[in-house]
Amino acid sequence: MIQAEQLVKWFGPTRAVGGLSFAIPKGQVVGFLGPNGAGKSTTLRMLTGYLPPTSGSAWIAGHNVLKESEAARAAIGYLPESTPLYPEMRVQEYLDYRGKLLNMSRGGRVRRINEVCDRCSLSHIRRRLIGQLSKGNRQRVGLAQALLHEPTVLFLDEPTAGLDPNQIKHFRELLGELRDKHTILLSSHILTEIEKTVDRVLILKEGELVADGTTDELCGKVQGGSRVLLDVQAEAGAVQAALGEVTGVREVEVIPHDGWCRVEVTPAGKDDLTDALTLKLTEKSMPVREVTRRKPNLEDYYLQLFQENDKGAAKAIA
Amino acid sequence: MNHVLTIAKRELTSLFFSPVAYVVLGLFGFGTALLFLAGFAPGAPAEMRNLQWSVLWLMIPLVPAISMRLISEEFRAGTIELLMTLPISDTQVVLGKWLGAMGFFLTLMIPVAVLVAVLGLNSNPDLGPILVGMLGLLMVGGLYLAIGTFASAITQSQIIAFLLTTAMVLAFSPLAVLLARAGWVADHPWIKQGLFYINVFGQFEDFAKGIIDLGRVVFFVSGTGLFLFFATLTLQSRRWR
Numbered sequence: 345m346i347q348a349e350q351l352v353k354w355f356g357p358t359r360a361v362g363g364l365s366f367a368i369p370k371g372q373v374v375g376f377l378g379p380n381g382a383g384k385s386t387t388l389r390m391l392t393g394y395l396p397p398t399s400g401s402a403w404i405a406g407h408n409v410l411k412e413s414e415a416a417r418a419a420i421g422y423l424p425e426s427t428p429l430y431p432e433m434r435v436q437e438y439l440d441y442r443g444k445l446l447n448m449s450r451g452g453r454v455r456r457i458n459e460v461c462d463r464c465s466l467s468h469i470r471r472r473l474i475g476q477l478s479k480g481n482r483q484r485v486g487l488a489q490a491l492l493h494e495p496t497v498l499f500l501d502e503p504t505a506g507l508d509p510n511q512i513k514h515f516r517e518l519l520g521e522l523r524d525k526h527t528i529l530l531s532s533h534i535l536t537e538i539e540k541t542v543d544r545v546l547i548l549k550e551g552e553l554v555a556d557g558t559t560d561e562l563c564g565k566v567q568g569g570s571r572v573l574l575d576v577q578a579e580a581g582a583v584q585a586a587l588g589e590v591t592g593v594r595e596v597e598v599i600p601h602d603g604w605c606r607v608e609v610t611p612a613g614k615d616d617l618t619d620a621l622t623l624k625l626t627e628k629s630m631p632v633r634e635v636t637r638r639k640p641n642l643e644d645y646y647l648q649l650f651q652e653n654d655k656g657a658a659k660a661i662a
Numbered sequence: 663m664n665h666v667l668t669i670a671k672r673e674l675t676s677l678f679f680s681p682v683a684y685v686v687l688g689l690f691g692f693g694t695a696l697l698f699l700a701g702f703a704p705g706a707p708a709e710m711r712n713l714q715w716s717v718l719w720l721m722i723p724l725v726p727a728i729s730m731r732l733i734s735e736e737f738r739a740g741t742i743e744l745l746m747t748l749p750i751s752d753t754q755v756v757l758g759k760w761l762g763a764m765g766f767f768l769t770l771m772i773p774v775a776v777l778v779a780v781l782g783l784n785s786n787p788d789l790g791p792i793l794v795g796m797l798g799l800l801m802v803g804g805l806y807l808a809i810g811t812f813a814s815a816i817t818q819s820q821i822i823a824f825l826l827t828t829a830m831v832l833a834f835s836p837l838a839v840l841l842a843r844a845g846w847v848a849d850h851p852w853i854k855q856g857l858f859y860i861n862v863f864g865q866f867e868d869f870a871k872g873i874i875d876l877g878r879v880v881f882f883v884s885g886t887g888l889f890l891f892f893a894t895l896t897l898q899s900r901r902w903r
Contacts (some may be wrong), residue, residue, distance in 0.1 A: 392747045395900075418749040428740035432679035433672070444668045445748045489744070 345370045345527040346391065346497055350400035353386050353551075360386040361551040363400070368544075370496075373523050375538035376531035378548035379650065384531040385425050387548070388499050391529070392422045405496050418446070421490035421526075425501040427482050431475025435466055435485055438474060439492060446493040460488040463518065479506040487515075491522070498522070500530040504537055516541055539642045547649060554649060559642055566640035566648055568594060569614040572621055574607040575634035583607055586628045590620050604633070665750050669758025673732065674765040680731070683766065686724050691773040693720050698777045702784075710778060710787075711870050714795040717774060718866060721799075721806060722835070726827035728766055729810025730820045732759040733893070737818040752897040756890055760811045767803040771796065791872025798869025801882035802862055806831050808889035815896040835862045 346368040353361040361383040368374050376384050389395040391402050393409045393416055402409040407416035430438060436457060443453035461467045464484040469477065474485060483506060490498060504512050512534075519541050522528065532538050538545060539559050547555035547562075555562055576583050580600045587596045587609060594612035598605050611617050618637050625632050677683050697716040733756075736742040745755060774796065781787050806827070813826040841847060842857040858864055865882065868875045 389743070394743050394747050414749040414751070417747055420747065422744065422747050424740065424743045426740055428742075428744060430672075430676065430739075430741060432676050441668065441672055442748070445665055445750055447749070 345372075345405060346529060347403040348387070348391065348400070349402065351387065351390055351397045351402060352399045353383070353390060353395065354398045359551055361390070361397075364548075364551070364553055365400075366546060366553060366556065368527060368529060370527055371523070372544060373519065373528045373530070373542045375542035375545045376529055376548065377535070377538060377545055377646065378531075382548040383551040384548055385501055386551075388422075388424075388501050388529070388531065392420055392499055393417050418493075419496050421493070421495035421498045423486045423490045423498075423500045423503055425505075427486035429474045429482060429485060429489075431473065433474055434471055435474060435477075435488075436461075436470040438485065439489060442489045442492055448493055456492055456494070460491050463491070463521075464488040465514070480508060480511045483507060483511075487518075494525065496527060498526045498528045498530075500528065502532060503530055504532060504534055512537065535641075535643045535646055545642065547646070549650065555645075562645045563640045563642060566644045568611045568640075570616060570640065571611070571638045572609045572618050573634075573636040573638060574609070574621065574625070574632055576605045576607055576625060576630050576632050577603060578605060578628075578630040580605050582628075583630065586624055586630065587621060590617065590624050592617055592620070665754045666758045666761060669755060670761035670765060673759055673762025677728065677762065677766045682727055682731070686727050687770065690720060690724055690770050694773050694777060698780075702781075710774075710781065710792045710795055713774070713777065714799060714870050717799060718802060718835075718863065721802065722831050723828060724770075725767070725803060725806040726810050726813075726824045726831065728770075729763050729807050729827060730814055730824040732763060732811050732814045733897070734814040734817055734820050734823045738820075746897075752894050756811060756815070756893045756897065760807055760890055760893075763807045763811070764804060767800075767807060770803075771799065774799070788872075791870075794872045794874055795870050797874070798866050798878075801869070801879070802866055804886045805834075805862065805882050805889070808886040808893070809834075812889045812893040812896065815893045831862075834860055839863070 346366075348367075349365050351361055351364040353359070364383075364387060376387070378384050386395065390397045391404065391409065393413050396410060404416040405419040407419065409416045433441070439457045439460065440453055443456065448456065461470055464487050466481070466484055466488055469481060474482065477485065483503070487500070487503065490500070504515055507515060516537070519528070519530075530538075530542070542559070544558055545555065545562055546553060578586075580598045583605050584596055584598050587593060587607065592611055592613055592615050593609055595610040597608040597610075600606075609617060609621060616637070618635060622632060622635060694713065694717055698713050701712050733742075736745060746752075778787075778789075778792055778796075781792075782789075809830045810823070810827040813830065814820075814823040816826065817823050838857045838861040842854050842861070847854050847857070859881075865878050868878050
């Protein structure tokens, strides 16, 4: 459905994207991750046909983005990064304008505008000027225009930026409803967001693809097994020393608070250290009021990938 | 064509949303009325020729103010990204923008039409030359707005677009005449002819007299087409840059 082959983009002397290739089959929801300036937006702009790649090509629903540009563009819905809209237009008027330019019939526009307004919770503000809407509502208008013509492919650039937690939850539910009908590529900074909603994750670093896989696959690549979080009543130095003695421990992080210590233990291998750690604390007569085992998540993988001092390792892990 | 009209309609509506539109309308209406009154006296010839010439001068600063935001504002606000990822062509975008601005220009002509009616109520003017003169003003407006559309496709800044348009519009009229009289041009008759040819005021003269000359019409239509083509090329150039 979405295919990129050796996409390269140079802005003058700066390389924004370097030789990016991937294919996304129909119906997949893919998260696009990477630090600022990794080339996520540039890639999305090339896939939508807004920016031509310096070299390489891309196909949307079987249409070459450059050679059959209009056919490719007809198949996409796009929400750009900063949700650029016309402030002087009313929500409904704007959606109708987009619908006309998307070759929708009058009846089709009326029906779809009702549907997307419902779906994006815009019904009560349809007559408001876009310029007077809050950031969250503007974001919803942006999403509504992307969904308007029921495109087969959706590109969402930072769709949750500027939304409050409640709105993010709504957005996630919406995404769940959309996944049956659309192939979706969304970029985001919020790792937990991506983890919960996507089938697959692509991670970009300096314009290159450094990771590609399902969340589980990527989490499995995190060095070391599950971390153990403990709340211990003792002096920080003592806790550090005691837990450091346990075999298989790679790192102990201690944060004292109110006479207690919040401890995070990272194992060196895949073994579960919970038992060994609690035994050690009992042996030292240090009271424990909480023990949690935390499986590696996407954030652990992401941090591991972008650890500055092992630049080469990032590629090796991927 | 439908897409062109859709874009034009949006452009026209959004022009009326901006304060610039009302300043331009106000200045233009006030200016033309003043100039009309200056020549409105018993015994004076019942014609609009002098007024049409004055309107031509008024258009030099005011028309660029209409066109300055057409495309530059899309670039500045980033809305261009959503516009250019629609399944429509760059030519449709440019034509739509220009047509929307023309719609506003027609609104500007309403005060002039009102003055014609005032003249008609008080005397018995020969309507032929007046209407042809209005057609001439429309031709000039179309050309100036095409130049403005091109300028606004070059830059994100409305002010730069305004200044570029004014400079080009000036170059096409008073400046061309001044240059044609320069000493060194006298030795090169083809330059002189060229300068006289591109002089919009010169091309307008026949219209003001009530003559529709095909050559003049071709000048304005092709000039307008040329600048709209430049604007389209400028938009497309982002695909090669």
